[in-house]
Amino acid sequence: MNKLSPSILAADFSKLGEEVKKIDQAGAEYLHIDVMDGMFVPSISFGIPVIKSLRKKTSRVFDVHLMIEDPDRYIRDFADAGADIITVHYEACKHLHRTIQQIKECGKKVCVALNPATPVEVLEYVLDDLDMVLIMSVNPGFGGQKFIPFTLEKLRKLRHFISDRGMDIDIEVDGGVNLDNVEDIIKAGANIIVAGTAVFSGDKANNVKLFYDKMK
Numbered sequence: 551m552n553k554l555s556p557s558i559l560a561a562d563f564s565k566l567g568e569e570v571k572k573i574d575q576a577g578a579e580y581l582h583i584d585v586m587d588g589m590f591v592p593s594i595s596f597g598i599p600v601i602k603s604l605r606k607k608t609s610r611v612f613d614v615h616l617m618i619e620d621p622d623r624y625i626r627d628f629a630d631a632g633a634d635i636i637t638v639h640y641e642a643c644k645h646l647h648r649t650i651q652q653i654k655e656c657g658k659k660v661c662v663a664l665n666p667a668t669p670v671e672v673l674e675y676v677l678d679d680l681d682m683v684l685i686m687s688v689n690p691g692f693g694g695q696k697f698i699p700f701t702l703e704k705l706r707k708l709r710h711f712i713s714d715r716g717m718d719i720d721i722e723v724d725g726g727v728n729l730d731n732v733e734d735i736i737k738a739g740a741n742i743i744v745a746g747t748a749v750f751s752g753d754k755a756n757n758v759k760l761f762y763d764k765m766k
């Protein structure tokens with residue numbers, strides 16, 4: 551099933567609770583929460599206290615995208631704050647296998663994100679332990695960037711890589727997704743769609759509806 555995961559990075563932070571309620575009521579099944587540390591990526595966004603307070607506003611799936619160096623230091627804290635899925639970057643983990651086990655020990659779903667330049671083959675030995683793979687379709691760090699076209703081919707490659715191994719795990723795509731490219735992205739193999747700017751600009755509830763119409 552295809553699902554939408556609106557990225558709150560594009561929301562109005564001065565009324566975050568209301569914005570989250572609006573997209574929840576519009577039917578978005580996931581909430582994409584971008585945590586940035588100013589080290590792995592240039593920006594600093596928000597962290598654990600924000601997730602804790604949002605947890606009181608919605609029971610939707612919290613899809614927490616950690617763009618932080620050495621995420622092992624904070625896995626337990628993000629799990630306790632209310633994350634359902636914890637995504638770590640391949641490029642930010644010194645010992646990826648250990649980090650994945652830590653997330654599983656917290657009882658949370660595990661996702662590994664790959665930057666645009668990272669090949670899908672790096673996941674060979676950990677794929678069995680993953681619930682989802684996140685393909686970055688922009689270089690992480692900012693919302694509102696342009697979708698990088700070669701990542702479509704990468705999505706196709708990953709879908710084959712997974713099915714060749716007799717598996718069926720979620721593929722999430724993140725960065726520059728909009729109503730004009732989402733159908734091609736789904737055709738290429740993604741089934742969890744992150745969209746920030748394209749959901750939070752203008753009529754949010756209608757944008758969620760328009761995405762789900764295209765994602766059928």
Ligand SMILES: O=C(CO)[C@H](O)[C@H](O)COP(=O)(O)O
Binds near residue numbers: 559688727745747
């Ligand atoms: O991880 C991210 C940036 O690093 C964001 O999730 C992503 O950029 C979504 O925003 P938009 O849809 O505006 O591109």
Ligand SMILES: [Fe+2]
Binds near residue numbers: 584744
């Ligand atoms: Fe993200």
